[in-house]
Amino acid sequence: MKRIIECVPNFSEGRDTDKIEKIVTSFREKEGVRLLDYQRDHDHNRLVVTIVGEPGALKPALLEAIGTAIELIDMRKHQGQHPRMGAIDVVPFIPIRKITMEEAVDISKQVAREASEKYELPVFLYEESATQPNRKNLASIRKGQFEGMAEKIRAPEWAPDFGPSKIHPTAGATAVGARMPLVAFNVNLDSDNLEIADQIAKRVRHTNGGLPYCKALGIALKERGIVQVSMNMTDYTKTALYRSFELIKTEAGRHGVNVVGSEIVGLVPMGALIDTAVYYLGIEDFSIEQVLEYRIME
Amino acid sequence: MKRIIECVPNFSEGRDTDKIEKIVTSFREKEGVRLLDYQRDHDHNRLVVTIVGEPGALKPALLEAIGTAIELIDMRKHQGQHPRMGAIDVVPFIPIRKITMEEAVDISKQVAREASEKYELPVFLYEESATQPNRKNLASIRKGQFEGMAEKIRAPEWAPDFGPSKIHPTAGATAVGARMPLVAFNVNLDSDNLEIADQIAKRVRHTNGGLPYCKALGIALKERGIVQVSMNMTDYTKTALYRSFELIKTEAGRHGVNVVGSEIVGLVPMGALIDTAVYYLGIEDFSIEQVLEYRIME
Numbered sequence: 001m002k003r004i005i006e007c008v009p010n011f012s013e014g015r016d017t018d019k020i021e022k023i024v025t026s027f028r029e030k031e032g033v034r035l036l037d038y039q040r041d042h043d044h045n046r047l048v049v050t051i052v053g054e055p056g057a058l059k060p061a062l063l064e065a066i067g068t069a070i071e072l073i074d075m076r077k078h079q080g081q082h083p084r085m086g087a088i089d090v091v092p093f094i095p096i097r098k099i100t101m102e103e104a105v106d107i108s109k110q111v112a113r114e115a116s117e118k119y120e121l122p123v124f125l126y127e128e129s130a131t132q133p134n135r136k137n138l139a140s141i142r143k144g145q146f147e148g149m150a151e152k153i154r155a156p157e158w159a160p161d162f163g164p165s166k167i168h169p170t171a172g173a174t175a176v177g178a179r180m181p182l183v184a185f186n187v188n189l190d191s192d193n194l195e196i197a198d199q200i201a202k203r204v205r206h207t208n209g210g211l212p213y214c215k216a217l218g219i220a221l222k223e224r225g226i227v228q229v230s231m232n233m234t235d236y237t238k239t240a241l242y243r244s245f246e247l248i249k250t251e252a253g254r255h256g257v258n259v260v261g262s263e264i265v266g267l268v269p270m271g272a273l274i275d276t277a278v279y280y281l282g283i284e285d286f287s288i289e290q291v292l293e294y295r296i297m298e
Numbered sequence: 299m300k301r302i303i304e305c306v307p308n309f310s311e312g313r314d315t316d317k318i319e320k321i322v323t324s325f326r327e328k329e330g331v332r333l334l335d336y337q338r339d340h341d342h343n344r345l346v347v348t349i350v351g352e353p354g355a356l357k358p359a360l361l362e363a364i365g366t367a368i369e370l371i372d373m374r375k376h377q378g379q380h381p382r383m384g385a386i387d388v389v390p391f392i393p394i395r396k397i398t399m400e401e402a403v404d405i406s407k408q409v410a411r412e413a414s415e416k417y418e419l420p421v422f423l424y425e426e427s428a429t430q431p432n433r434k435n436l437a438s439i440r441k442g443q444f445e446g447m448a449e450k451i452r453a454p455e456w457a458p459d460f461g462p463s464k465i466h467p468t469a470g471a472t473a474v475g476a477r478m479p480l481v482a483f484n485v486n487l488d489s490d491n492l493e494i495a496d497q498i499a500k501r502v503r504h505t506n507g508g509l510p511y512c513k514a515l516g517i518a519l520k521e522r523g524i525v526q527v528s529m530n531m532t533d534y535t536k537t538a539l540y541r542s543f544e545l546i547k548t549e550a551g552r553h554g555v556n557v558v559g560s561e562i563v564g565l566v567p568m569g570a571l572i573d574t575a576v577y578y579l580g581i582e583d584f585s586i587e588q589v590l591e592y593r594i595m596e
Binding site for chain 2: 004006034036052096097181188241242245259260261262263264266267268269270273274276277278280281282283284285286290291292293294295296297298
């Protein structure tokens with residue numbers, strides 16, 4: 001695989017194993033598509049699938065899975081803790097290798113258009129693919145959820161980007177878009193004071209004047225008796241992991257608190273860690289082409 | 299490709315483009331084999347090829363290239379600055395992915411045996427594949443070079459591991475073995491005093507009581523007016539890059555000198571940089587399985 005895009009479709013079915021397997025099967029044994037992971041959650045009643053592949057191979061597999069989900073999931077009967085507006089709730093595309101964000105946006109629009117035409121599904125474009133500023137954020141699109149969408153979508157300002165201006169009777173509506181990979185990066189402090197983690201989180205995160213592409217919250221790790229600055233790094237190419245790490249160290253100093261470790265939850269692109277190594281070792285003129293595994297993938 | 303081994307055969311032909319292309323062609327367009335790089339050097343009169351692949355696919359391609367080199371290279375006419383004892387001077391195998399060192403040793407022995415039988419070529423096993431302690435080091439095997447080998451190989455203590463106890467008349471002898479990947483890692487100092495770089499190199503390298511798996515020399519970067527501790531890290535899984543970097547920083551402090559950067563020359567395994575990032579960020583319980591590109595290669 002030379003050009004690789006990742007896709008993390010979220011389906012509104014986290015309980016029925018038979019239905020889950022039928023949806024996921026579209027991503028199995030397809031040339032140029034790799035199923036990396038799928039996680040079902042009973043309480044959320046949601047299925048999160050992670051696939052990677054060449055854009056040309058990923059598209060038909062996705063359209064097939066979307067068709068299966070429309071057939072099997074009836075949102076009128078769906079209950080779960082996670083906010084959702086459709087059977088295929090959201091389909092993010094993430095450029096991984098030799099694909100620009102512009103190309104990822106293009107691919108997301110192609111899938112959005114084809115899915116809307118094939119299944120009479122209303123589709124909203126979000127994140128980098130958004131056509132209006134108030135559609136960048138998935139939460140604003142999804143506000144009101146499946147139950148409120150029947151009404152919301154009839155308002156001219158909420159006309160979908162593709163498909164009919166009415167929800168699909170059983171599958172609701174879908175959001176499709178392109179975004180950078182998320183890195184879930186948490187930094188641990190040698191304190192049990194949640195207030196301190198919260199204050200540091202505020203200084204680090206973008207919404208309070210901190211680092212761009214950094215969302216942060218203070219949380220308590222009760223079992224360990226420590227607190228943590230829990231972050232979502234939304235574009236590691238613009239705000240590197242080491243920058244948030246070093247800033248947290250500095251801010252922790254104000255409170256007489258030390259950083260005692262960190263964790264990365266789930267998958268992380270190689271580049272996020274390589275950038276970090278290059279920074280700390282001060283490696284001059286380093287190119288990703290020097291990484292053996294990067295070359296092997298060519 | 300799931301299981302990947304690297305091989306860096308060195309051939310004694312760095313001048314004749316036609317012959318070089320004929321040797322290299324064995325590694326082109328072979329299923330399961332990827333030609334990453336080949337570098338010819340006129341003064342050394344030597345060709346260094348870097349290939350990766352699945353062991354089963356790499357072996358026949360290598361045997362084919364060895365056959366071509368035996369056909370095309372006549373060591374009786376070979377001149378060059380680099381020490382050499384054969385047309386196929388040395389064939390190191392390096393485990394990269396889902397291959398243990400023991401398996402790499404096995405593969406090296408299979409290739410050594412098959413090449414010796416097919417081409418009546420004497421082959422010495424070296425590094426991890428060595429059968430005697432004094433054959434671990436390639437330099438001891440190669441001492442005397444092609445010209446001295448006709449005599450040397452008749453001594454019982456220098457009987458080859460495979461093949462006849464006499465050199466191949468035109469192709470000499472070959473060393474085959476398995477080793478860990480080398481990382482060429484150089485650390486720059488803000489000083490023009492070569493003596494300081496030399497002293498630091500001595501304290502860092504293994505032969506003078508420093509870090510295992512670290513070879514180091516002081517060198518002057520005349521154009522930049524600075525000196526450098528130039529290292530070969532021979533097993534980054536045992537002596538990580540950050541350890542030599544931090545030790546050089548500490549030792550530089552004795553001389554009132556600062557580390558001002560570093561460089562990695564050529565290819566580096568992803569793991570060497572990821573270990574470094576994990577160290578500096580203090581990431582707990584990190585697994586290589588969390589690296590997206592690692593998973594994609596499955």
